[in-house]
Amino acid sequence: MSYRNITFFSRFESDILADRKTITIRDQSESHFQPGEILTVARNEDDQYFCHIRVNAVTPIHFDALNEQHAVQENMTLEELKSVIQTIYPGQNEFVVIDFTRLDVTGNVAATNS
Numbered sequence: 001m002s003y004r005n006i007t008f009f010s011r012f013e014s015d016i017l018a019d020r021k022t023i024t025i026r027d028q029s030e031s032h033f034q035p036g037e038i039l040t041v042a043r044n045e046d047d048q049y050f051c052h053i054r055v056n057a058v059t060p061i062h063f064d065a066l067n068e069q070h071a072v073q074e075n076m077t078l079e080e081l082k083s084v085i086q087t088i089y090p091g092q093n094e095f096v097v098i099d100f101t102r103l104d105v106t107g108n109v110a111a112t113n114s
């Protein structure tokens with residue numbers, strides 16, 4: 001079976017593998033993912049695979065609607081999150097929140113508390 005790919009900047013890899021980061025906010029070019037879909041996750045910089053995730057939900061959001069809950073799910077402060085998004089996507093306001101669960105190598109939910 002082949003899965004679609006998503007990449008994350010390498011600085012987020014440890015948070016994803018520790019289940020501290022359970023959403024990602026992307027622009028319209030990555031709004032095509034579907035709930036239930038399993039994605040192969042690689043580092044943006046070197047395309048090195050590091051895990052699979054299952055997409056739980058893909059929800060449109062305006063930049064101004066980002067809140068503390070999103071920041072917690074990103075393991076950042078809201079100020080940090082907004083700054084990261086403005087740096088990656090300068091001038092953009094319409095995004096999607098991709099809520100995901102990390103899977104273990106057998107394809108099962110990896111977190112012990114879920």
Ligand SMILES: CC(=O)Nc1ccn([C@H]2C[C@H](O)[C@@H](CO)O2)c(=O)n1
Nearest residue numbers: 007008009012024025026074084085
């Ligand atoms: C190619 C590309 O856009 N890659 C991205 C985009 C976003 N992220 C991270 C940064 C923040 O934690 C959230 C919100 O954008 O997602 C990323 O790692 N790689």
